[in-house]
Amino acid sequence: MRISLQNIHKHYGSVKANDGVTIMVEPGKIYGILGENGAGKSTLMKILAGYTQQTSGTILMDDSPVNYRSSAQASSLGIGMLYQDPLDFPSLSVLDNFMLGQMNGIAKPLSLSFLGWGSAVHFRKKFEQIADYLNFSLQPDDSVKSLTIGERQQLEILRLLSQGTQILILDEPTTGISGIQKEILFNALRELASEGKSIILVSHKLEDVESLCNKVTVLRQGMVTGEMDKPFDTSHLLEMMFGPPPVSLSRLRVRSEINLHFQGLSHPHGKARGERIASYLTDEQRSHAEWIGASRCEVISERALSTVHGKDVLVMIKVSAPGERTGLRNCNIVIRQGEVVGLAGLEGSGQGVFLRIAAGLKIPSSGEVHLQGIKTNGKNYHKFKQMRVSFLPGSRLEGGLISGLSIAEHFALQDNRKGFFVRWTDAFEKAKKRIKSFRIMGTPESLVESLSGGNQQRLLLSFLPEDPILLLLENPTRGLDIETAYRFWQHLHKYCEDNTAIVFSSSELDEIFMAADRVLVFFDGIIIKDVKTSETDVHELALAITGKL
Amino acid sequence: MRKFIRYFFGITLTLIAAFSFTTLILLLSGASPLAAYYHILKGSLGSWIKFAHVIAAWIPLTLCACGLLYTFRIGLWNIGIEGQMMMGAVFTTYALRLGIESHHPALFLVLSFAAGLIGGGIWALITGFLKTKAGVNEIFAGLGLNFVAQGIILWLIFGPWKRPGIASMSGTALFPPQLWMPYFSSIRLSPVALSFALIAVILTALMLRYTRIGLSLRAIGNNSHAAYLFGLKPGRYMLLAMVFAGGFAGLAGSIQVTGVYHRLLPAISSNYGYLALLVVMLANYNVWIVPAVALFFACLNVGSIQLPMMLRLDSSLSGVIQGALVLATLAVHAWQIRIKHEKWVN
Numbered sequence: 001m002r003i004s005l006q007n008i009h010k011h012y013g014s015v016k017a018n019d020g021v022t023i024m025v026e027p028g029k030i031y032g033i034l035g036e037n038g039a040g041k042s043t044l045m046k047i048l049a050g051y052t053q054q055t056s057g058t059i060l061m062d063d064s065p066v067n068y069r070s071s072a073q074a075s076s077l078g079i080g081m082l083y084q085d086p087l088d089f090p091s092l093s094v095l096d097n098f099m100l101g102q103m104n105g106i107a108k109p110l111s112l113s114f115l116g117w118g119s120a121v122h123f124r125k126k127f128e129q130i131a132d133y134l135n136f137s138l139q140p141d142d143s144v145k146s147l148t149i150g151e152r153q154q155l156e157i158l159r160l161l162s163q164g165t166q167i168l169i170l171d172e173p174t175t176g177i178s179g180i181q182k183e184i185l186f187n188a189l190r191e192l193a194s195e196g197k198s199i200i201l202v203s204h205k206l207e208d209v210e211s212l213c214n215k216v217t218v219l220r221q222g223m224v225t226g227e228m229d230k231p232f233d234t235s236h237l238l239e240m241m242f243g244p245p246p247v248s249l250s251r252l253r254v255r256s257e258i259n260l261h262f263q264g265l266s267h268p269h270g271k272a273r274g275e276r277i278a279s280y281l282t283d284e285q286r287s288h289a290e291w292i293g294a295s296r297c298e299v300i301s302e303r304a305l306s307t308v309h310g311k312d313v314l315v316m317i318k319v320s321a322p323g324e325r326t327g328l329r330n331c332n333i334v335i336r337q338g339e340v341v342g343l344a345g346l347e348g349s350g351q352g353v354f355l356r357i358a359a360g361l362k363i364p365s366s367g368e369v370h371l372q373g374i375k376t377n378g379k380n381y382h383k384f385k386q387m388r389v390s391f392l393p394g395s396r397l398e399g400g401l402i403s404g405l406s407i408a409e410h411f412a413l414q415d416n417r418k419g420f421f422v423r424w425t426d427a428f429e430k431a432k433k434r435i436k437s438f439r440i441m442g443t444p445e446s447l448v449e450s451l452s453g454g455n456q457q458r459l460l461l462s463f464l465p466e467d468p469i470l471l472l473l474e475n476p477t478r479g480l481d482i483e484t485a486y487r488f489w490q491h492l493h494k495y496c497e498d499n500t501a502i503v504f505s506s507s508e509l510d511e512i513f514m515a516a517d518r519v520l521v522f523f524d525g526i527i528i529k530d531v532k533t534s535e536t537d538v539h540e541l542a543l544a545i546t547g548k549l
Numbered sequence: 550m551r552k553f554i555r556y557f558f559g560i561t562l563t564l565i566a567a568f569s570f571t572t573l574i575l576l577l578s579g580a581s582p583l584a585a586y587y588h589i590l591k592g593s594l595g596s597w598i599k600f601a602h603v604i605a606a607w608i609p610l611t612l613c614a615c616g617l618l619y620t621f622r623i624g625l626w627n628i629g630i631e632g633q634m635m636m637g638a639v640f641t642t643y644a645l646r647l648g649i650e651s652h653h654p655a656l657f658l659v660l661s662f663a664a665g666l667i668g669g670g671i672w673a674l675i676t677g678f679l680k681t682k683a684g685v686n687e688i689f690a691g692l693g694l695n696f697v698a699q700g701i702i703l704w705l706i707f708g709p710w711k712r713p714g715i716a717s718m719s720g721t722a723l724f725p726p727q728l729w730m731p732y733f734s735s736i737r738l739s740p741v742a743l744s745f746a747l748i749a750v751i752l753t754a755l756m757l758r759y760t761r762i763g764l765s766l767r768a769i770g771n772n773s774h775a776a777y778l779f780g781l782k783p784g785r786y787m788l789l790a791m792v793f794a795g796g797f798a799g800l801a802g803s804i805q806v807t808g809v810y811h812r813l814l815p816a817i818s819s820n821y822g823y824l825a826l827l828v829v830m831l832a833n834y835n836v837w838i839v840p841a842v843a844l845f846f847a848c849l850n851v852g853s854i855q856l857p858m859m860l861r862l863d864s865s866l867s868g869v870i871q872g873a874l875v876l877a878t879l880a881v882h883a884w885q886i887r888i889k890h891e892k893w894v895n
Contacts (some may be wrong), residue, residue: 030783060723160777243820361611381777381778382780382782385780391778393778397775398772399774399775399778400775400776400778401772401775402768402775402776402779403771404767404771404772405767406772409767409768409777412761412764413764413765413768413776413781414779414780416780419761420760420761420762421759421760421761422759422760422761422763422764424759472668
């Protein structure tokens with residue numbers, strides 16, 4: 001069966017998740033769909049699997065257009081999808097899960113047999129047959145609760161296959177499973193392809209895609225940026241994923257020149273040289289330089305001149321913890337005073353777990369965490385807060401703000417002076433002051449959910465204490481326009497002068513290069529790269545993000 | 550202004566819906582709806598004595614509703630309020646029994662109120678601990694404890710505290726009049742009980758609006774995760790809210806014993822706890838609307854006592870009206886939100 005997606009558009013309001021994607025899927029081949037977070041991979045696959053409908057565009061099956069409106073219809077056409085989180089029923093047994101969705105009431109003669117016992121025997125046989133064929137070690141009577149994510153995937157694949165799936169879509173199947181399970185999975189997929197089924201692998205891991213796929217399609221910002229047949233050229237693929245290097249490189253160059261420029265300014269002899277470099281810049285580069293430089297100049301120049309590092313603020317020794325699918329594994333890290341550290345990596349690779357352990361919101365399952373030389377294992381977030389650690393969660397309305405409460409009420413909550421009554425006048429005063437200095441569009445009485453995203457973010461920022469020793473920020477500038485993001489960092493960099501260490505996660509490498517001194521790259525729950533931003537480049541980081549060193 | 554119109558519109562719609570439903574039920578049962586409503590009105594507001602009965606029902610209803618405001622603020626469904634009221638009554642009875650032979654009845658009266666508060670508070674704390682420490686949903690814990698409290702009352706009435714001579718469902722022996730709460734003999738209404746209820750309303754309003762406890766309860770109820778990040782301890786505040794709710798309910802139970810029945814009865818709580826849940830929901834969790842709704846519910850309860858005699862209708866009609874009102878409120882509220890949402894989308 002040959003499937004072709006033609007000129008698929010999917011719009012969510014003004015956001016174009018897919019913007020004219022055309023892809024052809026031939027039988028017997030393994031396809032890779034590559035792309036960053038938010039490139040539109042998952043949306044495209046959900047359209048193909050009937051989970052959601054395209055805004056426009058056609059799907060052709062063996063050259064005739066098909067129109068399905070649900071995943072049940074898609075699966076009857078032979079299209080099956082393995083979602084990132086397996087869709088199973090943990091309280092049932094493996095065999096029960098396998099049978100679900102295949103026993104369509106009493107329509108099938110087999111399930112007519114007394115109490116369905118006969119059909120259970122039938123399905124058990126079928127189950128063992130396919131499991132054996134694919135080398136899956138699943139036991140039909142185990143309960144799904146006791147399975148690992150890899151085994152639950154195997155179960156899901158078995159179920160899809162026995163339903164007659166011809167086109168199997170897998171969404172990030174190798175995240176959170178062991179190396180052996182990955183090997184078993186890949187062998188099974190190759191076996192399936194050899195008997196004429198089509199496999200589509202959605203992934204951000206270059207290594208997986210390169211070892212398994214015959215052909216790769218790269219998506220970026222909802223559009224196809226390129227296709228490539230085996231053998232693959234890694235740097236070319238990266239370029240298609242992250243955009244052409246010239247843009248990023250030029251920014252980088254600007255940055256290093258700015259560095260020189262401002263170092264020069266602080267040295268009487270170097271001043272002329274700095275100005276000379278500045279005069280070589282194009283207008284665009286200069287404006288870019290201005291907005292990076294303005295926020296960075298003091299910090300960079302000061303730190304570039306002094307080689308003395310600040311004291312250790314946060315030390316993690318062999319820290320591991322579950323969560324976010326990949327968890328965090330064996331993390332050894334030292335964060336020093338005045339340092340700005342960016343956490344790079346695809347979303348959910350362990351950055352969130354790292355930040356939450358550092359904030360005391362999550363207790364590591366092993367390893368030691370030291371804060372300013374004090375061991376903090378087992379202490380909770382409130383203790384960390386007393387030790388002047390601040391955490392800004394990524395989701396504003398779920399994690400950081402309390403909907404239903406006004407701005408003034410948020411300030412009243414943070415008043416940590418003792419007392420039975422709320423000091424409303426103080427809270428309103430403070431709210432008014434902060435609204436003004438952080439340029440929030442709102443009044444002290446405004447409910448936080450009525451503020452726009454940018455204003456909510458500024459409000460969260462205005463909650464930061466005066467003298468933190470460690471600021472932990474999760475995707476702090478997501479959804480902010482560049483002007484706001486710039487002011488945001490301008491404000492934050494002021495903290496560093498007072499020896500505050502800042503750790504932030506971001507999916508924008510540009511932002512990390514702009515704001516951070518040092519970058520940690522997370523991959524599959526491990527920090528696989530720890531380097532100064534001045535000693536690396538976009539290309540090297542992009543490789544690390546996709547798991548290649 | 551527009552907000553007010555929308556609110557008024559919502560109330561009107563709710564009343565129309567609830568009374569159409571009740572009217573339909575009455576028509577189906579073959580009674581005259583107008584006559585039924587007339588008798589309810591006459592039975593509750595027809596004379597001063599009847600109105601005094603209404604107030605006697607209003608007092609425990611309002612006390613329980615005030616307590617529930619704390620738990621609703623923090624997002625807990627304190628359905629165990631019924632049992633908390635019963636345990637308040639049990640503790641009060643215990644304290645009063647100690648005072649039967651005493652020469653200072655006033656002292657034991659005061660003590661009995663404190664006992665009621667403590668009894669309700671302890672019963673609520675059990676639910677609170679089950680919720681915060683053991684992860685038992687407060688609805689199940691509360692409901693279970695309601696049955697336990699009812700069992701304890703029955704055991705006491707038929708066992709240790711049984712009437713001299715013969716145990717009966719009509720409860721323990723009457724307390725001597727010096728252990729009754731002082732009351733106006735003409736209308737049999739206790740000013741002390743009334744002032745308790747009024748103080749409860751004002752205290753609750755102040756607590757929720759002006760104290761850090763009130764603000765914290767609301768913050769945790771709206772987003773406990775973020776509240777934790779702000780440095781609040783949700784578990785501790787849940788216990789606190791439960792103690793407040795249990796304390797008010799226990800006081801209501803206490804008043805039922807000292808001010809109304811002067812003994813412990815199996816039905817000492819008269820379902821006022823459950824009814825208070827409806828009152829608070831209908832009042833849209835607003836402390837200032839609670840007394841009015843409670844008064845309306847008390848009128849329905851007292852007025853419907855007339856129905857079996859006058860129209861041979863069961864007095865549970867008041868329950869039908871109250872239930873229909875709450876359901877209509879929830880439906881109208883959901884409908885208004887949906888309209889607002891659709892407007893926003895377009």
